[in-house]
Amino acid sequence: MALRVLALDLERTLISDALRVDPRPDLAEFLAFCHERFARVALFTTVEEPDAREAIAELIRRECVPRELAERLEYVSWCGEYKDLTFVPGVAPEEVLLVDDDAGWIRADQRDRWVAITPWDGGPDEELLRVRRVLTERLEAEG
Template identity: 70%
Template sequence: MAIRVLALDLERTLISDANNANPRPGLSEFLAFCLARFERVVLFTTVEEADARSALDHLVECGHVPAELVDPLGYVPWVGEHKDLAFIVGAAPEEVLFVDDDAGWIRPDQRDRWVAIEPWDGGADRELVRVQHVLAERLAIDNRV
């Protein structure tokens, strides 16, 4: 199955935390890359949807990220011990890649779908650039299969 969906964690992956919503360096470029290369990009986070949307709205209001990069992001509601890719409506787990900073949330049988990112709490950082290259490689491999 082709990779169609990208699931993104929010806190310490894209932003510092939902309360402060400081954008990780390179966030706009990263989201633009993701939206151009995946059919869908969704947030898969422990943060409730209203709080996640509020944090994203704050990024837009402060001029950190254009609205056209935030508006298309879907949200995955979920419950349980793990962020199960089966919760993503309209996609099989094999069609999803998942970027998250915390291995503890990843189902052990879905670790092959996980792209690890170093947790971020502020400061200089190039992780989104590195992860973008990893995603591009995974998509290239997927297209050759």
Template identity: 75%
Template sequence: MAIRVLALDLERTLISDANRADPRPGLSAFLAFCHARFERVVLFTTVEEPDARDALDRLITHNHIPAELLTPLGYVPWVGEHKDLAFVAGAAPEEVLLVDDDAGWVRPDQRDRWIAIEPWDGGADRELARVQHVLAERLEAEGRP
């Protein structure tokens, strides 16, 4: 099955945390890449949806990230011990990749769908650029430019 959906963790992956909502360096370019290359991009986070949306709204309000890169992000509601890719509506787990900084949230049998990213709490960083390269390689391996 083709990769169609990209699921993104929020805290320490895209932003510092939901309270401060500092954008990780390179976030705009990374999200633009994601929207261009994937059918859907969703948030898969432990942060409740209203708080996640509030953090995204603050990124827009403070002119950190354009609204067109944040408002299309879907949200994956879930429960349990792991971020089960079966919770991503409208997609089979084999059609989803997950970018997350914490291996503990990834189902052991879905580790092949996980793209690890170093946790970020602020400061200079190039991890989103590295992950973008990894994602591009995964897509190219299945014949997608």
């Protein structure tokens, strides 16, 4: 099945945390890549939607991320022990990839849908560049 949705964790993956909202290096370029290559891009995070939206709004205010990229981000509503990809509306789990720094949220039977990223809390970092390469390979392999 073709890849249609890219789900992104928020804290330690795209930003430091929802209080400080420090953007990970290369964040704007990463989001531009995601929107260009995936039909849909969604936040899949333990941060509640109003706080996640506020963090994104803060990134726009600080001009870390262009408004048109940030506002196209969907938000996955979910509950439970795992970031179960069946919570992503309108697609099968096989059509989704999830970028997340924490293996603990990944369902054992969905580990092949997971793209791991090193947790980030500030400082120089090239993980978003590396993950772009991983996603490009997955897109080439799975369409």
